[in-house]
Amino acid sequence: MTPKRRRLWLLLGSLGTLGIAAALVLTALNDNLVFFYSPTQVAEKNIGPDRRFRLGGLVEQGSVQKEGQLVRFTVTDTNKTVKVTYRGILPDLFREGQGVIAEGSLGPDGVFTAREILAKHDENYMPPEVAKALKESGKWKDAK
Secondary structure, three states: OOOHHHHHHHHHHHHHHHHHHHHHHHHHHHHHHHEOOOHHHHOOOOOOOOEEEEEEEEEEEOOOOOEEEEEEEEEOOOEEEEEEEEEEOOOOOOOOOEEEEEEEOOOOOOOEEEEEEOOOOOOOOOHHHHHHHHHOOOOOOOOO
């Protein structure tokens, strides 16, 4: 085998190895990627059951029902609503009328099963994704 042909095989082998490594990295990133959706976007998009994503909006007034550690509530962006169930301890700042982000998946019955609940930090803070969704729906109220 000539040195030129040996270099060609080495180059092809290196490119193949690089391609396999890139494919593995992209696959790992895709498995850990979690998208954010508002209730309106959930209604518009056909999100399959058991696909993990973040749902954000406001906790609807009068919707929170607690049964031990099981909590049921509704998240709204003032256009659409999504029912949520969560088993666990809620953050101290979780309450009706406040911004919330729930991470989990949508069940076949249309109820979002949350694995984690994130609540706002103080009376002026709202998660950026929730604020953007409310601005897009035209329901944003500036806190002054």
